[in-house]
Amino acid sequence: MTAESPSQKGGTVGKAMEVLDCVARFGTPVRFSQILEVSRFPKPTLYRLVRTLADLGMLDHDADKDTYMPGRRLLKLAHVAWAQFSLASIARPHIDRLGQQVSETIHLAQLDQGQVLYLDKRNARDPVEMYSQAGKVGPTYCTGVGKAMLAFLTPEEQERVIALQSFHRFTPHTLVTPEALRARLETIRTQGYALDEEEHETGIICIAMPVLNGSGRVLGSVSITDTVLRTTWAALKEKLPLLRETVERIGHDAQDWHYPGI
Template identity: 45%
Template sequence: MAAETVRTAEASEPDLSSPISKALVVLDAVALAESPPRFVDLLNALPLSRATLHRQLRQLTREGMLAYDDVRQTYSMGMRVLKLAHSTWSRASLASVARNALDKLSTEIEETIHLAVLDNNQVLYVDKRLPPRSVSMFSSPGKIGPAYCTGVGKAMLSALSEPQLAEALKAQSFQRHTDKTLVNELMLRDELARIRERGHAFDDEEHEDTIICVALPILNKHGEPIGALSVTSTTYVTTLENMAKTYLPAMRTAVQEISENAQIALGV
C-alpha cells in the first residue's frame, strides 16, 4: 500500500504535545487509511520517530483500540473503539432518534438507506438499512467519506451558511473518483445552487461507478443541517429521475420525523 493512502484528519500540523495526542494522531491515521496500513506506511505518513510509533502501536493494540493482523502485518481499528462508537451512536446521537423513521422507510423502499452527519466537514455514516437484494458499496456505519461527491454530503453542504460553507470547501480534497466527480470548488458551488433550488441532492455516479442516490438534508429548528438521509441504488436497476419521483415523498416524511425527534431528544 502506498504511503500516501494514509491520511490524517486535518492538513494542519498535528498536536504532539503529549502521549495522548500522539495516540490520537496514530488512531486518526489508521481510521482514515484507504486500506489497513502497515507499520512502514504509518512511519512514512506520521511525524513520529520509529521508537515512538512502535510504542504507541503496541500500547493501542494492547488496550484493544487497534487490531494487528499477523499475516498481513497491518493495523485496523480495534473492537474497543467500535464498542465505544456503537454505544455513543445508540444512546446520544442522531442515529438513536432516527431509528424508527429509518425502520419505517426501509419497509416502504426496498433500496439501501443511509443516515449521515458532517464530521470535520467530511461525511460520517451513522446508520444504514439494507434491502433484501443489495450491492456492495463504500459506505457503512462508522466510515468516513467525502462530502463533495456524495449525495448526503452535498445535501448537508447545501444547507450551510456561507461562512460555514467556505470553511467546509477548504477541507475538501476534490480527488477524482469517477468520470463524473466534481473536481473543484466552482463546479461544486454550481451544483449546490441547483440542490437548493430543487430541494434535494443527487449522487450521479460521482463517488462510485454505477452507484446513484437521492438525498435530503435533515435540518434543526434554525434551518441548520444536523444530518442527511439518502436512498441509494444502482444504474443497473433504476435512474435518478425515477428515484426522485418514487422515493422523495416518503423520504421527506422520514426527514420531518427525524428533525422533530431530534429537536425534542437532542435539543437541536
C-alpha cells in the same frame, strides 16, 4: 501561542491517538516496522506507544505473526458512541420505516470536518454489512448526502466546508470546481433535494434530502440510492415524498438535539 495542525497535537495522548490512526490507515494487520515507516516518531518512542496501546486494548497484538491492528476495546467504546450519537438513534425508527417502504439502499449521514460521515445504512433486499458502512467517511462535494447538507448550511459554513474539499474527479460527471458546486447547491437549495448523477461512482445514482431542525439548522441527511441498471430517474424521484416525510420526522424528533459542529 502558535496554531498547531490537528495531526500534530502535543501531549502524549495525542501522539498515541496518532499512532492509532496510523495503524487504522493500513486497513490490515501491520508489523511494527511498517508503522515506523509512516509515523513521525523515532523507533523507541513509537515502540513504547504501540506497546502501551496494545496493553490497553486499543490495539490488538497477534503474538503469532507479531502484527498489530485496531483493538477490540475500540469496538466497545464505539458501541456506546453509536448508541449516543443522538442523530443515529433518533433517526433509527424513521430509517427503519423508510427501509420497509422502499427496496433501495438508504444512507443516513452527517458532516464531520467537511467530510460525510455515514451513520447508518439499510438495504432491504440483501441485509446488510452495516458496520462496514457506519463510521465510514466519504467526500461531500460529489455525494447526494453531502450536497444535500452543504446546500442548507449558512453561507459562511458552506464556504468553510467547500474550502476543505479536494475536488478529485471520480467520474466524468464529478463537479470539480467550487464554482460548479456552488451553482449546483443553489439549485438544490431551491428544489429542496439533491441528486447524485453518477458523480462519485459510475452507474450509481441517488436522491438525498437534508435533515433540518425547526430553526433550519442542518443536522444530517438521508439518501435513497440505486443503480442505473435497476432504476430510472423518474422511478427514483417518485420516492421523494417518502424521503421528505422521513427527514421531516427525524428533524422533528431531533428538535432539541444540538449538532456537534462541522
